[in-house]
Amino acid sequence: MPEKSESKLTIGIWNQFPEAPNYIRKQTFVFRHNVAGYDTKDFKQVLTRSAGEYLTSKGYNIIEIQDKAALDNGRADMIVQILPMDIFKHEGTLGYGFYDRKILGFLIKQPARSYVCMNMILHKKGSLKVKRTGRQENFSRLKNKELPDSPDQLSEEQKKEMSLNLDNTIKATVLKALSILGL
Numbered sequence: 001m002p003e004k005s006e007s008k009l010t011i012g013i014w015n016q017f018p019e020a021p022n023y024i025r026k027q028t029f030v031f032r033h034n035v036a037g038y039d040t041k042d043f044k045q046v047l048t049r050s051a052g053e054y055l056t057s058k059g060y061n062i063i064e065i066q067d068k069a070a071l072d073n074g075r076a077d078m079i080v081q082i083l084p085m086d087i088f089k090h091e092g093t094l095g096y097g098f099y100d101r102k103i104l105g106f107l108i109k110q111p112a113r114s115y116v117c118m119n120m121i122l123h124k125k126g127s128l129k130v131k132r133t134g135r136q137e138n139f140s141r142l143k144n145k146e147l148p149d150s151p152d153q154l155s156e157e158q159k160k161e162m163s164l165n166l167d168n169t170i171k172a173t174v175l176k177a178l179s180i181l182g183l
C-alpha cells in the first residue's frame with residue numbers, strides 16, 4: 001500500500017469479514033449443509049484490495065488497520081469499516097459465499113449463486129457521527145444450477161468459475177457501497 005504523503009488524506013480499511021466464505025446448500029425446510037472452509041482463494045483480501053484500489057484511484061492514501069485506534073494516533077484521517085451481515089431473513093449467511101436453496105423441488109427452485117452481504121461505516125477523525133451504507137446485498141447466478149453436498153465434490157473448473165463469480169460479486173458490492181459513502 002502507498003505511504004502517506006503530506007497532501008493526501010489517509011483512509012484506514014478495517015475489514016471484519018471472515019477469512020473463508022460460506023458454502024450453504026438448503027434442500028428442505030430443516031436440512032442445511034454449511035461448510036465455511038471453501039478456500040480456493042483469499043476472498044477477504046479481495047474486499048480489502050477492491051476498496052483500496054478504488055480509494056487510491058480517488059486520490060487517497062490507504063492503510064490496512066485492525067481497530068479504530070488509527071484515528072486516535074493520527075495514522076488515518078478516516079476509516080472505512082467493512083462489516084459482514086446476514087442475507088435478509090437468512091440467518092447463518094454472514095458475509096459472503098455460495099448459496100443454493102431448493103425446498104421440495106417445486107416450492108422454491110432458486111439457482112445456485114454467489115453472494116455478498118455487508119455494511120460499510122465511514123468514521124472521520126474528530127467526529128462522533130458516522131455514515132453507514134446499511135445492508136448491501138449482491139447476488140450472482142452460478143453456472144452450476146445446483147451445488148453438490150460438499151465443496152470437495154466440485155471439479156477444478158467449477159471451483160475456478162465459482163471463485164471468479166464471487167470475486168466479481170465482491171468487487172461490484174464494494175464499489176457500490178463506497179459510492180454510497182460518498183467516497
